[in-house]
Amino acid sequence: CKNMVKMQNTFLRNLRHFTSGVSHIKTPIDSYYNHYINLPLPNNKVLATYVWIDGSGINLRSKDRILDKVPCDLSMVPKWSFDGSSTGQAKTNDSDTLLIPSAMYKDPFRKSPHILVLCETYYGDGSPTPTNFRAQCAKALSKISDQEPWFGIEQEYTIFDNDMWPLGWPKNRGFPALKSLFSYCGNGEHVAGREIVECHARACIFSGMDYGGSNAEVMKGSWEYQVGPSLGIKAADDIWMGRYMLNRIAEHFGSIISYHPKPMGKDQPGIGCHHNFSTNKMRDKEGITEIKKICEIMCDQHDKLIKNYGLGDSEENKKRLTGKFETASYDKCRWGVSDRGASIRLQKMVLVKGKGFLEDRRPAGDCDPYRVCALLAETCM
Ligand code: ADP
Ligand code: MN
Ligand code: MN
Ligand code: MN
Ligand code: MN
DSSP states (O other): OHHHHHHHHHHHHHHHHHHHTOTTOOOHHHHHHHHHHTOOOOTTOEEEEEEEEOTTSSOEEEEEEEESSOOSSGGGSOOEEEEGGGTTSSBTTBOEEEEEEEEEEEOTTTOTTOEEEEEEEEETTSOBOTTOOHHHHHHHHHHTGGGOOEEEEEEEEEEEOTTSSBTTSOTTTOOOSSTTTSOTTOOGGGOOOHHHHHHHHHHHHHHTOOEEEEEEOSSTTEEEEEEEEEETTHHHHHHHHHHHHHHHHHHHHTOEEEOOSSTTOTTSOOOBOOEEEEOHHHHSTTHHHHHHHHHHHHHHTHHHHHHHSSSTTOTTHHHHOSSOSSOOOTTOOOEEESOTTSSEEEOHHHHHHTOOOEEEOOOBTTOOHHHHHHHHHHTTO
16 A cells, blocks of 8 residues: 555656656656657648637637548538536537537647537527627628728736646735836746747647737736737637637746736736737728728727626626726727727827728737737727
């Protein structure tokens, strides 16, 4: 029995090395793992990871399926189903929930020919599940397809250590000494988690996402990545797939990714998801007139938009939209040029050139970009 306990402890120790992904520690498990990972598979066999948004509206789920040929396009990826009662999406006695493939990416974890498949979720009767906003987004976008809507989305997030305290913060639940002053686009002791950001950038670009860039954010341990500008629904698809890959990469490092809009309380910066938007009218000569018109409409619809700009009914986003930390207060809407304290910001270049795009700064880090893009599109109808 003593021997068993010893064996178990050794096993757990090895497992910990293995799961924490500390690359300089070479355990036997690493070499066994590499052996299996590198086994040659028959050429036609493809591991497909189906990814979907669960009933929480922010967490992602995935499961794997082996395909017998390499799919050339989405139509060759079969529909599938899952147990919706285990994901907050269905009742136990009627739990079959459908996965409808909606976008395909190269799998950066397994590399080619393996794929990631972003899916929409539906009930058997053909109705979308409550957290599936993609269908209505696609519909709204199709109505303005002649206006060629482009979206560029900035996703901010916070990296937590496995003790549930932000990465790089003092371990005794203390706060960073030089609060908020040197972390934005910072380096050295002012940032934490750059290895995750580096891995994520490569993974996103490899996958076929329109990955645009990244920067360290105002709160130590928080970062941002951008996608776009992309035509139509691709930016929103890419943000969701980017979130999935970020969660997966954080697994290697024993870290946890949070998209909460105000994770560390009122005295610390918030976490947003700015949506940049333009149509051909806004990008063309004299586009500024159209941009201003849309800004006015976006402010007129402020209350409706705000309710849709964060997880659920967006209550947590009110903690972020205080008027401090480069936000405008949630109870009013204001647009302005070069103003990071405005709800909607136009870059100075837009005014100089008289055309371009606008930036809606109100969406929360945990927003659903399908909901936001759909509403932005509706302002142009
Ligand atoms: P900032 O942090 O100053 O707001 P970023 O560089 O982080 O700026 O983000 C700018 C975003 O604007 C990017 O996501 C980019 O894709 C997007 N963008 C640039 N041009 C357009 C455009 N014409 N239409 C829509 N989005 C755009
Ligand atoms: Mn099963
Ligand atoms: Mn940005
Ligand atoms: Mn930012
Ligand atoms: Mn921005």
